[in-house]
Amino acid sequence: KPVPGTWEELTATAKEIMEAERAAGNSELWGYVYQGAAYEGLTCNAMEWIASYGGGQVVEPDGAISVNNEAAVEALTLAATWVGDIAPEGVLNYAEEDARGVFQSGNAVFMRNWNYAYALVTGEDSPIKDDVDVTTLPAGASGQGASILGGSHLGVARYSEHQDAAIELVRFLNDTESQRKRAIEASRPPTLSALYQDEEIGARQPFIPLWKPVIDNAIVRPSAPTKADYNEVSSEIWTAAHDVMSGEMEAGAAVARLNARLSRLKGAGW
Structure with missing residues (x-):
């Protein structure tokens, strides 16, 4: 089958393969695993889903709150259908290594993870090392996929003795x-x-050259515009996504609540 280019195609392909494997007796296989626990990883996923649907970056680089729109609702509504269908119920507690564990054991068709996982799933001791490839994240209704940028930074303390x-x-x-x-x-x-x-x-790592356009066009979490409030902003984002995926709230209500809470946090300005 062709590599899915949209989230809807991923959903359908994952379901088709999973159901065929289940019918053949492979009761352990899932269609899609990702980071669904209520933590920073879910903020990343939720922002990618929303942006890929044309719903913006939740909080834009200029500090404007943009999440209260139908595209964001559509994205989270689709994500909620995955839990217990193409993704295990336990995905609501998955971080990076939980997803990799299922995928690397051969029990998932698709996985969303960070770059470090590629070296592990293709390593010499990986049972799936010859059966893995990488592609860009699917697009939403906007027709353009979105990848969120992570990273680490090195600095030197002003008060360092060396x-x-x-x-x-x-x-x-x-x-x-x-x-x-x-x-x-x-x-x-x-x-x-x-x-x-x-x-x-x-x-040595043939997929790394493919990352250049992804990184050039990546979105970022709104830590710069929200400044000291970012930790709370991120918590609100992952809470909204988790409440929708767990069935506690409809996506429209969760997005409206997220918009209200972010607006209250922002006040007169970040």
Whole structure:
């Protein structure tokens, strides 16, 4: 079957394969696993779903709250249909490693995860190492998929007693050779654009060059515009998504509540 290009296609394909496998006696197989627990991972997933449907970034880079729209409702409504159907009920408690455990044991057709998982699911000791490939996340009704950017940052404390050595270490960890090594050995995406055309990386981790347009067009969580309120903003996002997926709230009501709570948090300004 062709690789699903939309969330609706993913839903249908996952269901078709899962049901055929179940009929053949494979009672453990699921169609789709992802991060559905009430934590930061679900904020990432929910924002990707909403953005891919043309529903915006929940809180836009300029600080405007944009989540109260029909596209966001449509995205969360579809996600709620997965639980107990193509995804196990337990997905409501899944973080990254829970999803990978099911997928790497051969018990899921599709998985959404972060880049680190690729090196593990294709590693020498992985039972599915020869049966895995990577593609971009599906599109929603807007016709364009959305990927959310994560990352880690290195800095040097002002009060460090060894600032020069610490700065040297940060520069070393971020230099070309260190980034090439991490890309090859741990499937970590480089921050240096030139490395996406690196022949050695492309040969060893052929999916990394495919990430360049994904990263160039990625959305980000609204930590910059919401400043000190971000932790609470994220909690509200994952709570809304989890309440919809668990059947506690209809998507329209959850999105309206999320909009109201974010507006209250924002007040006169972030």
